[in-house]
Amino acid sequence: MVRAILLILAVVFLAAAPFFGDAVMIQYGIDALLFATLAQAWNILGGFTGYASFGNSAFYGLGTYGTAIAMAQLHLPFWVGLSLGAFLAVLCAVVIGLPILRLRGHYFAIATLGLSATLAAIISNLDISGRNIGLILPLTRNDVGFYEEALALLVASTLTVMWIAKSRFGMGLIAIREDEDAAQVMGINTTFYKVVALMLSAFFTAIAGGIHAYWITFIDPASAFDLSLNVRMVIMAMFGGPGTVLGPVVGSFILSAVYDALARSISTAAALLFGMVIVLAVIFMPRGLWDLGHGLRQVGWRYFLQNIRLHRL
């Protein structure tokens, strides 16, 4: 109850923030909110089901291009573009998920690696998507609007994850992560659960891509299907706490803030940051900030080895 009130206050505070901040602050805010959404979306499959996807940047790209094609080429409204992008991404999740979600652990991760490069190559050769030159969306100077949309999306994805954490569906996902063979003989239709988790992940990722496309107004295949974006989703979710409700959000807020601060002063250090974070997070706090909250009391080789056993990284 107290937690619910605090969360609502946090959302109200975030919603009110752009009316008091300057233009640059709002732009940082939009970026941070979209990244938090991406981390949260990745968390649905990666955190709860234990399948590390590197295909989410492909869903992001489809969301980006769905929106851009609808608005720039077909002159349809923004919401139609978002729907088209989300539809393409969810469709892709089903078509790709059914075969490759049969692969386990790092085999799945590797199989998803090629997805965004493949889609980028296809998009670069289609006239409707502006080939490799890209597309320019209609200009709208309404950063506060974009900020509130990004916030609404983050809230929606977090509410979804909150439901997952409490539901029968979520219990099924967690059981798959903990032991897939046992989950199966206990009556869980593992293929169906994994595909639905991937679809949800794809949906929120694509919407975030669509909002970003309209905000930034120019997109091209390289930036839309950027694999390093996927790496950032993974790092943010891992840092915050995979398989938790608020971890990925808090984790990505912190990392976005540190990244932006570093980027302004020493830009090379900012690039190093994520690499260092992933190494430290994997070794010392595999459960993310949750471990930090418990005082890192178990730091040491034994904990490290135990983590490797449990997380099969």
Place this chain on the structure above:
Amino acid sequence: MSAGAQPMLEARGLTRRFHGLYAVNDVSFTLQPGEILGLIGPNGAGKTTLINLISGTLFADQGELIFEDRRIERLHPYQRAHIGIGRTFQVMKPFPRLSVLENVTVGALFGFGGGERNRDKAREQARALLEFTGLDRRMDQNADQLGGPDRKRLELAKALAMRPKLLLLDEVMAGLNHVEVDEVVTIIKKIRDSGVTILVIEHVMRAIRSLSDRIIVLHHGEKIAEGLPDTVLADARVVEAYLGKRRA
């Protein structure tokens, strides 16, 4: 078993090969409702493979499986769980980072008939089963913190939470001491008395003799004997399979 009774499970010519090696070769048997059937044999005889074929963890290369009038050999493991087949694993498979209570709740949420839809009700069922299997003290511990005997109990509780009609037990007594074996034997008898049919693999002969209504013996993937416990355990071929030669 009364004549003409509908078997709970019937296997006809079940066969499974691994790279040309027959793990289970042309095995047929029936299991009557309410029966406890013991499955014994030396190491590598194909006992666990047979349970894997029934639970769907492995598919059979040949043969038929009929569960309550229905062919099931092509069904997925989760579908077999939904129609009432539950199992334990010899190499135990707890959900390591979930609490003991949550482990068992999963069984209640997804087992027979697709399971209980309501998570709170499922948790209540799980709590009752933990009491039944003597794990209630460990309810809030993570499964990876349990010792061997408690892990065995957890395997049993998880399978029971699925409310199976047919329970496949793969060495739930291995590594237990005398007292613990007697406890588990009592538990298994209680499970049967509640109307569950049981197929049990066990190396503890004392336990299998007191539990089983009938016993079948596997050797090199083939069924070499079947019958009442005392008869089967005295069978020359069975003794030979275990000891390699006839006793003087």
